[in-house]
Amino acid sequence: MSVALSAEDISRALTRISHEILERNHGSAEITLLGIPTRGAHLAARIATIMTGIEGREIPYGTLDITLYRDDLRLRPPRTIMPTSIPSIGIAGRDVILIDDVLYSGRTIRAALDALGEVGRPRTVQLAVLVDRGHRELPIRADYVGKNLPTSPRQSVKVQLTEIDSIDEVVIEGEAN
């Protein structure tokens, strides 16, 4: 087990991502943040707070559960459905930033795009992740990446956040080969 990101690294990465999002979108006026439960939702809340600090205004953020849209449901026992909460401003015509903790095969993001499509029609959809560990199975890439972590498929990347895990830390478990 090795620590890939410390608490400080995570904090710095989120701040950087916040700035990049604001820069690319020319400010926060049209931005809606949607975190993918569980940890992506907490990351979205943190990014919203950071942006509010920068911009001096409330940033609409919410959660988007993608369980019902997964294409791998039958590979595992039933998963708990997590809350979906779309900010009251909605997503139509907005620049929606999907936020997740780890980008891996890309299937979660595909499901999220399907789920989003049922909710409304954003102007753009962008993707921010804390960790990109590679091994994509779909043509999907992140617009904002906290850290690229080259890993072996046999390893697992574990993101821990104080909101649920009592520590901020990203660790890699298992041997590379």
Next chain:
Amino acid sequence: MRHLLSITDLTAADAIGILNTATELARINEGQVKKLPTLRGRTIVNLFAEDSTRTRISFEAAAKRLSADVINFSAKGSSLSKGESLKDTAQTLQAMGADAVVIRHSASGAAQRLADLEWMSGSVINAGDGTHEHPSQALLDAFTIRKHLSKGANDLAGLRIAIVGDVLHSRVARSNVLLLSLLGADVVLVAPPTLLPVGVETWPASVSYDFDAVIPNVDAIMMLRVQQERMTDLFFPNAREYSRYFGLNSERMSAMATHAIVMHPGPMNRGLEISADVADSARSVIVEQVTNGVNIRMAILYVLLAGGPLEVGSN
């Protein structure tokens, strides 16, 4: 969990899991999303060997919202009413590739027979078997009660619920007694002694013959349908006398606690067990029960069908 045959198949955690799933699904259903891709490619058969339009439609709506293919196989004109055995029917459904069978049958235990005898490999969901159980109805009732009365708690601890009427012949009562008590509620059964089963004292519920004494002390009153033909079987003298002692009318309703709700699984006999003004009153959540039924049945289908095969020993 592979089948839902009886509330006894569920732990409190299982039941709460279904209620929570239904809560999330309800939120989605209230929005603009009307169809989810979750069960695309799965086939669900509604095997209704007994008339029940509302339960069948509720399961059908639930399955369709999850994108499952639905085959309706109902009593009128089906082979079940022509004396074909349940076994033969099950084997036919198996040959059709049913992933789940939702069964309504007049024989107690029919769902369990279907599940136990391995006549078919899919999941079996009991949509009411004789006078045994109706677990999806109890789950939707618990869901409705929780939504109105639990103040955010997951379970029903501390709530007191009266189930009133023909308990003897009621599968709704059996499933509700088991589920509501599993979730921590106090259940009191109110009925004339003729309409309570011998052995009711072993149930996790108390019994009262005095409706008026119970009314002020409960958070919810669940009225059961009383069939007219029970009169001829000597269960009570006549409809008028039944109503006088066990019917919920506006006078009795006025004795209820201010927060208490009125429930009925339907179909109602207005004027017999419940008066029209009570059924249509602000306390009545009867119409909402129907809405919640779809969400609960979606949750049941999701829990039973969305996941892959469970590992041995899990759940």
Next chain:
Amino acid sequence: MQATRYVLKGGKILGNIQSDILIANGVIENIAPTINDDSAVTVNVTGNVILPGLVDLHTHLREPGREDSETVLSASKAGAKGGFTALSAMANTSPVADTAGVVEQVFRLGQEAGLVDVFPIGAVTHGLKGEQLSEIGAMADSLARVRVFSDDGNCVFDPLVMRRALEYIKKFDGVIAQHAQEPRLTVGAQMNEGSISATLGLKGWPAIAEEAIIARDVLLADHVKSRLHICHVTTAGGVEIIRWAKARGIQVSAEVTPHHLLLTDDLATTYDPIFKVNPPLRTTADVMALREALADGTIDIVATDHAPHSSETKDCEWQEASFGMIGLETALSIVVKTMVETGLLDWAGVADRMSIAPARIGRYTQQGRNLLVGSAAHVTVIDPTKNWTVDRDLVLSKSRNTPYHGYELPGLVTHTFFGGHATVIDSQVLDKAAL
């Protein structure tokens, strides 16, 4: 028929006295510590228990009418395998055994099968309808010499009909075997009424429905001084009434089935109709009361109520299924398990409850005799140390509705002799051709 001579060597009569037994010319010709007879076939039964051939007072043979589920021949084979040398053919056949013609037909079928005595039971009422007496006298005078009359399957409910029947059979020392079931209290009933039926939503069958009829009928039997037999007693309350009646000197006898000595109503939680039987399985308290009553003689006999049903009438929903279970091949082992292994009965007691007493009640004069020189050679040999596993696919009955599939049971019938002929050797039933 060429009668073979047999010497049974080393067996224990009624489980006690070790003796050799010479069977010849249809009778027990000799009993002695050691018998050597070169002209006889020696059968080594060392350590095994020797009982008089078992007698069943309550068997459904289904012929005529339902030969798809059982015939007199198939039931005879099953009976022989279970150690029986006499069966009593219940009257609820199609046509009903309510005339001399039908009982003589069944009697003849039994003789043709040749493996056990088949004693027909006559219907009490015409067509089992409970209204008019059947041709009781003609059946008593027929070749079948019927002494036991029963509407089993139905209760003789009308008290006047029951009174007249009890009176009428006194003429020839008959007995009415009552299926005690109050019909109004058991409309649509599916299983014992109690906490299990309440939970399962299956219509309850109250104990009182049985006890009310037993109480009425012992009083009627007392009043008209006739013989009453209560079929398949299942409740502790029924036992109490019979105990009271016997203490008053009323001529009442009673039977219990093997399944009611072992199985209880909680088996219905499977909804498997293999456990659906009339009268229904009761509670553990009832089972214990029945065992005690059989031990102290309040209940006189064990009778199988062997009730074959084809698979389609059991492979279905509980409430659609037929009542009944087969029992000829397992009866003795169930009695060993419930009564002998528990110390409630010794082997002499088993002989009484399963052979001597049922023959006495039925007035089967050549059956149920003590194993004495000169008695008809109806003999059953049991290996008490042997356990065996019930396999419904191996039963000799034409139906497979045994509730004991997969049970390991104690006590194996190794040999049965019927009228001096071996019908079972090494637990294999012999074809009639081999007799």
